[in-house]
Amino acid sequence: MSAARDAAAAQHYPQGALYVVATPIGNLADITLRALHVLQLADTLACEDTRHTQSLLRAYGIDKPSDRLLALHQHNEAQAAQMVVQQLQAGQRVAYVSDAGTPGVSDPGARLVAAVQAAGLRCIPLPGASSVTSALSVAGAVAPTADSGGFLFAGFLPPKGAERAAAVQRLAAEPRCVVLLEAPHRIAALADTLADLGERPVTLARELTKQFEEVSTHPARELAAWLAGAPQRVKGEFVVLLHPLAATQGDGAEAERVLRLLLDELPTKTAVKLAADIAHASRNTLYERALQIKRDAEAAGEHG
Structure with missing residues (x-):
């Protein structure tokens, strides 16, 4: 833990802020030194599963009493987020961890962050495993x-x-x-x-x-x-x-053939969308090609 302290302690960790902490997705060695420092520093740890987080903390030699851990998961996130806001308003540092990886990405945390931001409080990301x-x-x-x-x-x-x-x-x-x-x-x-x-x-x-x-x-x-x-x-x-x-899309000539047929009957954007779906081609590429086809047709008309 001295390495975490030496590497991270000199930085500023404001009070009244939520620290969104990424944790390992499987390999316990994939924790950052800054995350370890903040997990020790935080007044409260909000956790997707308090038991899981307590085991994680013990693996790193961090001792947090159970009353410093707050359950915050998909079933109580809205209500628990308000408790976190109150703690932040009282000047506490609160860290949030999901069971694995980065919170708020297919894990709880997004509602919590939204509530904290709505209250005018700061959210600080601690990136890590994903x-x-x-x-x-x-x-x-x-x-x-x-x-x-x-x-x-x-x-x-x-x-x-x-x-x-x-x-x-x-x-x-x-x-x-x-x-x-x-x-x-x-x-x-x-x-x-x-x-x-x-x-x-x-x-x-x-x-x-x-x-x-x-x-x-x-x-x-x-x-x-x-x-x-x-x-x-x-x-x-x-x-x-x-x-x-693009790695498996069909023949470009076929995509353009379909595009030209559709441009004769439909607005440009509609023709491009349908041609891309039918020919499994890039919509952006077909849109640029459609504009070129129209420019060529206009030029030919001017010189016809």
């Missing part, structure tokens, strides 16, 4: 192009089959990498639904940072068979990455 960025860093799934660069975080899809299938169909036309999260008891059902995406590469990352970590990429239509190939493959929490549509 399953999303961990998976992205080793999947090679973020395209470096303007059309399909970046990624879309979609989180957990609906658990019901029909709603999940509809959500996948909506995401099928998204040209960027799409990041999903899934629990082990639903991963097989999600793989069945993703099969409709055919050859689109999908990366499954499970048990990230843990002993049996596994990151594997397959065409969407082969995911279910891969999962069924070994019993351990359906264990653990999953990050699922749909690779950029």
Whole structure:
């Protein structure tokens, strides 16, 4: 703990502020020195699960009495957030931790932060472990192009089959990498639904940072068979990455043919949207092409 103190103690930690602290997603070594310092310094720790947090603290040699821990989870977040606001208004430092990873990202914390900000109080992020960025860093799934660069975080899809299938169909036309999260008891059902995406590469990352970590990429239509190939493959929490549509999009000439047909009958934006959906092409690329087609037609008309 002296390393945490030496590295972080010289910084300023204002009172009356909420510290949103990322904690390890599996490997206890993935804690930051600043997080350790703040966990010791905080007057109150708001926790998704007080028992889990108490075990985490003990692993790092931090001793906090139980009356300094406040339960704040998805079922009581609105009410508990008001208690945190009152403590902050009294000048306390409050740190919030979810069970694993960064709070507020598919974990409780967003309502708490909103309540604190609405009260005119400060929220201070302490970055750290994240399953999303961990998976992205080793999947090679973020395209470096303007059309399909970046990624879309979609989180957990609906658990019901029909709603999940509809959500996948909506995401099928998204040209960027799409990041999903899934629990082990639903991963097989999600793989069945993703099969409709055919050859689109999908990366499954499970048990990230843990002993049996596994990151594997397959065409969407082969995911279910891969999962069924070994019993351990359906264990653990999953990050699922749909690779950029540009990596598997169809022939550019076919996309332009469809676009030209639609431009004859529809407004530009509508034609581009439909052409992108039909031909599995980049909407941005087709929009630029549509504008060029119109400029060429105008120029030809002027010289005709």
